[in-house]
Amino acid sequence: MEFRLTEEQKMVQETIRQFVKEELIPLEDEVLKNEQEGRPGLPPEKLKELQFKAKEMGFWGIDTPEEYGGAGLDPMLLAIVLMELGKTFVPFAFGGSADNILYYTNEEQKKRYLIPTINGEKTSCFAMIEPNSGSNKQNIQMTAVKDGNEWVLHGEKTWITDGHEADFVMVIAVTDKEAYEKTGRDGVTCFLVDREMGWTSKVDPTTGEGNPVSLVFQHVRVPEENILGDVHGGYNLGLEWVSFARWVASVRAIGAAEHLLQMAIDYSKERETFSQPIAEHQAMQQMMENYASDIEAAKRSMLNATFTLDKEGDNKHVASMAKLPGAAIGSHVVDSVLQIYGDIYTKELPMDRWYREARLWRIYEGADENQHTIIARNLVEEQVKIGQYV
Ligand SMILES: Cc1cc2nc3c(=O)[nH]c(=O)nc-3n(C[C@H](O)[C@H](O)[C@H](O)COP(=O)(O)OP(=O)(O)OC[C@H]3O[C@@H](n4cnc5c(N)ncnc54)[C@H](O)[C@@H]3O)c2cc1C
Known part of the structure; x- marks a missing residue:
């Protein structure tokens, strides 16, 4: 090691x-x-x-x-x-x-989607979540019904990053209702759908700046050759996209937490109260020490998820374990930095911007409660053993 x-x-x-x-x-x-x-x-x-x-x-x-x-x-x-x-x-x-799952495209699809995305000629988005299927990914309502050589997609997706700018979407829809209802993961398929095929996007007003949008599909016809991967095999593609995004979220949150803590330390050395810099007050020092230690612990967890991704490919379990403390420490630190800045509570400073962004980390790519459930289920079902990784 x-x-x-x-x-x-x-x-x-x-x-x-x-x-x-x-x-x-x-x-x-x-x-x-x-x-x-x-x-x-x-x-x-x-x-x-x-x-x-x-x-x-x-x-x-x-x-x-x-x-x-x-x-x-x-x-x-x-x-x-x-x-x-x-x-x-x-x-x-x-x-x-390009998105990780776009590498599952076949040769023809690579020319139409993967390569133009890498070259910056096309923009993509990924859509799994729906108004009634967020944490519970076993409740997807969007359907795709086969009609000749086409599939007809109907339904709505929500909170889709880049959905307003995207030229095409990788969208998950139910293609075999019976199999899906029985297993909660079989019977869904991932489709590559160009905007010209007929889906529309509408902006969801959010408190953050990511500008995710809703995508509306009203009987959108998609050719058979636009299936990504296997028919009825879309669930695993969805999970692969989400797990990677989850790991990325944990990595970025750690970077942000380090930056924000440093901002707090710098400011606390300049700002004086009771004739000394606030950095000299014991309560301030305790707060800094707590956060520095928590960031370090969360970083170790993230590095384990990184190492697992590198050596074993599948890091879903440890990515969930990394996102929880990463997102938590990121949003706790930003709250305390705001406290340290005191009455400089203004839109002119980036704290307000950081605050709204950090709060989202505990929600998107799977809310905290969702991560707890995933981790516990993996342990109870013995898919992962305590102490398995190090
Ligand atoms: C900025 C942003 C960008 C996003 N981008 C995308 C994207 O590009 N593509 C995409 O497909 N999705 C995207 N999402 C969707 C995101 O992944 C979901 O918001 C997330 O999975 C949570 O789902 P939900 O919002 O429907 O919450 P819900 O499932 O409605 O849950 C609400 C709350 O209930 C609690 N809860 C839920 N389940 C449980 C449980 N089992 N036990 C205890 N408590 C529970 C949690 O606190 C949770 O936050 C984005 C979301 C945001 C906010």
Whole structure:
């Protein structure tokens, strides 16, 4: 076991840290202003410009295999990069990437969906959740009924990230009601559906800035060749997408928590009350120590999920275990930073923005209560044994 970064990992960390510090954090004020005025935080042309800057530094398609022109970073390097990106709320993502499950496309689908997505010519979104099927993924109502060489999709999805901008969606629908009702996972299929095929999106007003939207399918006809993976085999694709996103959420939350705690420490050394910096008050120090220790513990859990992803591929159980403390510590730290900033409770400062973002971490990619249930079920059913990993 090695608890220190290699020279290569340190170099990547330092490069991204500089990029975040020099290119992204200075944009925070502008992002805040844009969002407050109802525009995207980063205008598309600015995002592209930043992506090309990062590309010149070798950061393009960071999770994209080299055969598709990406950097193909291993999970540990990916975690190092994403943790650094988590230190700003500027909505930046490296170019040249595609959703993990798009790699299950066949040769023809790769040309129409995977490659254009990697090249930035098409934008995708993933839709599993519905108004009545959130934590309970055994309650999907959207149906797909076979009609000749087509499937007819009917239903609604909700809280879909990038759903307003997407050119196509990877959407999960019930294709065999009987099998689905019996097992809760068989009988659902994942379809690749272009916006031109007829689905529409409508904005859900949210407290955060991610702007997830609802997708409405009214008897949308989808050709047979647009099935992703196997007919009736979509549930596992959905879980694979969600588990990866869950791990990413835990990684970014740790990066954000570290950044926010550092902000609190810096501010507490400047601000004075009772003739001394508030950093000198014992209660403040205790709070800082508690959070620093909790972040460290959550980080170990996240690194175990990263290591498991790298060595074993399937890290669903440990990704749930990592997301719980990661999301919790992220949202607790932001609450305390707001406390430390005291009456500087203003929309001019990024705390309000961080606060709303951090609160979501405990909900999306599976709410906390959902993670508890998953972890407990895996243990009771002995799919995972206590002490199995280290
Ligand atoms: C910003 C954002 C972006 C999202 N992006 C996407 C996306 O791109 N694609 C997609 O498919 N989905 C997306 N989602 C959906 C997200 O994954 C769901 O919101 C999440 O899984 C929780 O489902 P729900 O909101 O329906 O909550 P519900 O299932 O209605 O649960 C409500 C609350 O009840 C509690 N609860 C639920 N079940 C249990 C239980 N068994 N025991 C005890 N308590 C329980 C929890 O506190 C939970 O928060 C997004 C959500 C948000 C907020």
